[in-house]
Amino acid sequence: MPANMISKILEKAVHPLDVIAPHVKSEAARTSVLRNPNMEKLQKGYLFPEISRKHEAHLKKNPDAKVISLGIGDTTEPIPRVIASAMAEYALALSTPEGYQGYGPEQGQMNLRKVIADKVYPNMGIKESEVFISDGAQCDIARLQMLFGPNVTIAVQDPTFPGYVDNGVIVGQTGEADEAGRYAGISYMRCAPENHFFPDLSRVPRTDVIFFCSPNNPTGHAASAAQLRELVDFARRNGSIIVFDAAYAWYVSDDDDGDGSNTNSKKPRSIYEVPGAREVAIEICSFSKFAGFTGVRLGWAVVPGELRYADGSPVARDFDRIVCTCFNGASSVAQAGGLACLATEEGRDAVRRVVGVYKENARVLVDTFASLGKEVYGGADSPYVWVRFPGRRSWDVFAEILDKTHVITVPGSGFGPGGEGFVRVSAFNSRDRVLEAAARLRKYLA
Amino acid sequence: MPANMISKILEKAVHPLDVIAPHVKSEAARTSVLRNPNMEKLQKGYLFPEISRKHEAHLKKNPDAKVISLGIGDTTEPIPRVIASAMAEYALALSTPEGYQGYGPEQGQMNLRKVIADKVYPNMGIKESEVFISDGAQCDIARLQMLFGPNVTIAVQDPTFPGYVDNGVIVGQTGEADEAGRYAGISYMRCAPENHFFPDLSRVPRTDVIFFCSPNNPTGHAASAAQLRELVDFARRNGSIIVFDAAYAWYVSDDDDGDGSNTNSKKPRSIYEVPGAREVAIEICSFSKFAGFTGVRLGWAVVPGELRYADGSPVARDFDRIVCTCFNGASSVAQAGGLACLATEEGRDAVRRVVGVYKENARVLVDTFASLGKEVYGGADSPYVWVRFPGRRSWDVFAEILDKTHVITVPGSGFGPGGEGFVRVSAFNSRDRVLEAAARLRKYLA
Known part of the structure; x- marks a missing residue:
């Protein structure tokens, strides 16, 4: 190793x-x-x-x-040939006067933003201007925590991918950790077999931000439609922002969701399948685990225009500023690969x-x-x-x-x-x- | 446009x-x-x-x-063919079982780190373990400001690239801006023709961090060896950390530096050409402006092991943690291109x-x-x-x-x-x- x-x-x-x-x-x-x-x-x-x-x-x-x-x-x-070839062709074209491109938009190439909006979020009302291309979900977690800043309170699933907490610690959202590793100021939402990997929200205190990963890393549990409706309702009642980590969304099976509440409903692959999510949820996603882009580095965040702070200002405007100030866009070669993943039936x-x-x-x-x-x-x-x-x-x-x-x-x-x-x-x-x-x-x- | x-x-x-x-x-x-x-x-x-x-x-x-x-x-x-081809070959190889690579080290491929240490910093004592590959200097500025956190004081040249200040504002280092655009809590070091684009350091207050860009954006002035010696001495006396932005270092001419103090000395391309810099300086650099990688995204930061906080802990250890937590490495395809820029005489x-x-x-x-x-x-x-x-x-x-x-x-x-x-x-x-x-x-x- x-x-x-x-x-x-x-x-x-x-x-x-x-x-x-x-x-x-x-x-x-x-x-x-x-x-x-x-x-x-x-x-x-x-x-x-x-x-x-x-x-x-x-x-x-x-x-x-x-x-x-x-x-x-x-x-x-290996990355499928059709996708690797698209990256190779883009890279080679950079050596020609016709194919050379310098800076792209920090938010990503508009054709890639559009294909994500159309193919990943069909009928969910996501517009290309709401999709921000990134170098991966982990980097977006860091940028979102910079966006929120030191004064917000956060909740995370327990167990969970450690990135949400660690980046919260770095920007100053927490106190010290106790012996079990829990940081003061963070709400840990236990997710275990006993509660169907979904917290008892009646016992979860209100926080400004709720990080929720589904299918979950590490438990592998994909939340049911009923669970996500409950989560969105909880956020709406509390005026909270959900950061929904959908990095493993492509692994959700096409079977019924099996939560017993509605045998016709599938497990959602996006939080935006839940009515009312646009006003309370950001979604992050990645090409890493579905296209093998762990080393190529490509992902995206969706920040709907309807999502607003208490003062009425749109979260997307501040996130746009973060993306332009702390980041300079994902590699154009990686973006060419991402387009090949989604733009054609062959790639998909x-x-x-x-x-x-x-x-x-x-x-x-x-x-x-x-x-x-x-x-x-x-x-x-x-x-x-x-x-x-x-x-x-x-x-x-x-x-x-x-x-x-x-x-x-x-x-x-x-x-x-x-x-x-x-x-x-x-x-x-x-x-x-x-x-x-x-x-x-x-x-x-x- | x-x-x-x-x-x-x-x-x-x-x-x-x-x-x-x-x-x-x-x-x-x-x-x-x-x-x-x-x-x-x-x-x-x-x-x-x-x-x-x-x-x-x-x-x-x-x-x-x-x-x-x-x-x-x-x-x-256009990017030179030898470099674009290296990226294309790397991308194509990702579609083969032999050539596929997933996650690389967050700090970058060791062969690229080594060639940077050897070719960009010859005889300057920079080790490959001190070179952190990034997706560009702007992103490194953001990560460095996250590293330093809200409590440090900073100084910047005036005029200067706005990224140092904006990222300092985001992490909470400043008060409000005045009408001229100067943020409370930042020390602005005037750089004008009248002072040979170098501040009168006897009138600059001590700050924890000094951002210094040479050759400067926007003035185009490359600091002389004497000026940089003065800067390093100032930082050493004050116990400050210099963040030296060398994004335009490859534009420094081979002529004498013309500051009159030593007609045999060249203008430095790196802060590490100045004795004593390792203990007080971080250097950031980029492939953007010398290899046309503005869209490909690749850069690096050098954090010498000797650079330490007041408590004696190495800055590099915390920066490594930032790189691993807020970032996941530069695109592997871009890194293949970076290697082609520097590893051979043909690329250089x-x-x-x-x-x-x-x-x-x-x-x-x-x-x-x-x-x-x-x-x-x-x-x-x-x-x-x-x-x-x-x-x-x-x-x-x-x-x-x-x-x-x-x-x-x-x-x-x-x-x-x-x-x-x-x-x-x-x-x-x-x-x-x-x-x-x-x-x-x-x-x-x-």
Whole structure:
């Protein structure tokens, strides 16, 4: 496993000083600039480098082990040729007087904005001017937190992708973290099998902003239409803003949503399928996990014109200013690739096939754990499988699986206290490796 | 002139609501979330959309006018074939199992970091681990301001690129702006012909951070070795951090620096040419203006391991955390292009030829204004030419030049109060258009 993969485990790791600046002596001179107190609040992340340390120790102990990573959510399938070719052609054209383009609009190429509005949000009233192209959902989370600033209160799911919280800490929205890793000032909404991975909103305090990821990372749960209606109603009653992270929306199956309330309704792929969402919700999305653009970097945010602050000013205007001031647009080459993903039936089919590979991987993993009698969630609408090991610490399970099967997973507690007792297993790997991992897991867990 | 070019004038424009959300009625519902007070402080930018309004009005009045833009600093020369081909090959390889790569390290590919350390900073002691690849200098400015946080004090040159100040306002470093556009809490260091474009540091108060751009945007002045020694000494005495913006470093000529102090010394292309800079300086740089990557998006920041906060903790460690939390790395395709710019003599020569085109354009513009008896600065070490019109308002000169010659410039006052009485003329255009603009200017100004 290369060093960059290790640093990517649990999405974000903190590197020790000896990696950053191995040559610097500790008695070096120093400036008199005070360290940003918000940076000091960020948890040191001892837990996260711990994975790479354990992995390295494992390789030392088992130098011939064929380790299979079902850890970090990193794509492995090649980008479909039609999409890669579009990027290559665009790049080559940059060497010609006719094809050269300098700065594009910070908000993205209008043809890409339009195809997203038309193809991703059909009949949802999203206009191209409301779509802001970005270099990925994680960067949009940072820009949205800069937009909101230090004075807002936020709520997050527990467990959840750590980016919402970490960027909130950086801009100064929180106090210190307690021993369990919860920051003062943040509302943590527990999402567990017991509540169908949806918080009891009658017990959730009002916050200015609610970060909600569906299909969820790490639990793999896609919220039902009824759940999202409840969420939107809650936000409307409270005058809150929802930031809906739809990075895994393309993994939602076409089946009925199965929440029992309406057997004809599908699980929503966008918050804007819910009536009334335009006035209260921002949506972020990404080409990373559906087109394999993790390294190419492309995503978008939708900020509807109807979304307004208490003073009546449109949120989109301030976000536009953030995009123009803190950002300069996504790479034009990546945007050419994004257009090829969505503009033609050929591109959309190619992308669906890639998603299908990972979904089938997820099914294999779900079946593996289910056949072993494990409590297993996710996978049906998500590349992530969430497995419960009752009464055990996530880290112990992680270590045991690694020790006995040479398979890397992610301890659920890395996603918040609510993840304790679970591990996340990622479907992002080749079919062969997933099948091999499944075979090893069956042998070990049987 | 397409809309995105107009919005790019003066680098950052604020869009009116009717562009962002033309369909939204003002009586729409609103949330109860308070607008970020730091966003409210940002100047409305009435001045900036004013350029596009004047341009549009000009086109209405003169529908057949062949307008030549010497306004925004946007590159026009094609990217050299050897570099575009490297990007195309990398993109195509992403469609193969052997060539596919997902997430790269957030800090950038190590081979690119190493070639930058070796080729851009030879004999300056910069290690690859100290080079952080980015999607451009503007984005690094935003990330650096997030790193520093709301409590630091900052100094900027006046006039200067507005990004340092605007991002400082967003993170909460300032009070309100006065009528001249100066924010409370920022130290503005006047840089004018009268002080050789270098502030009298004996009258500059200590600040935590000093943003210094050389060759400067907009004045085109490249600081001499003696000036930068003075700056580094000032920072070391005060325990300050310098953020040195070297986005135009490749435009510095090989001639003697001409400050009279040492006829054998060249003007530095990096702050790290100055002894003692490693302990006090961050450097940001970009592929935009030297390789035509304005749309491709690629840059880097150097944060030396020796640079430390008052508590002794390394700035690089917190910056690494920012890069991993708020960013996910530059596009891998862009990085392949960056490598092709620097790794071979062929790439470096190709890039130098492109820079040479713009430098020759700048020489034409300088000669034009000089032959007309104008006070003209910059151009020799920069793509920007800075022309004084004593006793006149920048906006009036801008309007008059546009009216009489159909040439777009940038009013100097857009870069700060210190730019009043000047216009910036950009060398970023084709040779033909620059010659045509020069001919029109000679005719009009003669």
